[in-house]
Amino acid sequence: MGYSHAVRHSVLKKVLPPEGRSIAEVSRESGINQQTIRNWIKGSETGIFEDGNQDSCPRFLTPREKYQLVVEAAGIDDEQLGEFLRERGLHSEHITIWD
Numbered sequence: 001m002g003y004s005h006a007v008r009h010s011v012l013k014k015v016l017p018p019e020g021r022s023i024a025e026v027s028r029e030s031g032i033n034q035q036t037i038r039n040w041i042k043g044s045e046t047g048i049f050e051d052g053n054q055d056s057c058p059r060f061l062t063p064r065e066k067y068q069l070v071v072e073a074a075g076i077d078d079e080q081l082g083e084f085l086r087e088r089g090l091h092s093e094h095i096t097i098w099d
Helices: 005-015 023-030 034-046 063-074 078-087 092-098
Strands: none
Touching: 005 023, 005 034, 005 063, 023 034, 063 078, 063 092, 078 092
16 A cells, blocks of 8 residues: 555654654554554655655545544644645645545
8 A cells, every 4th residue: 555745754753753753653543554664764764755745635645544634633733733734735624624
């Protein structure tokens, strides 16, 4: 199963410093296999992931990815929600529709 750039970025942000949460915890929370997360970490360290977000267009997200973004957005205060949405190429309407 392929994951969008937005989902990879979100997971990596949780497991890499400064958050530095455990891979096991983020895996349970996101439903993404621990080895997949380890591969993403290795890929981010070697620079094989592109910085562009060409595959994060909302229309190409899977239902699971949309759900994950809704869950993440629910845990973010209103002041930081705008930044969260911009980083992922989303608008607040996307979260409302998918909720």
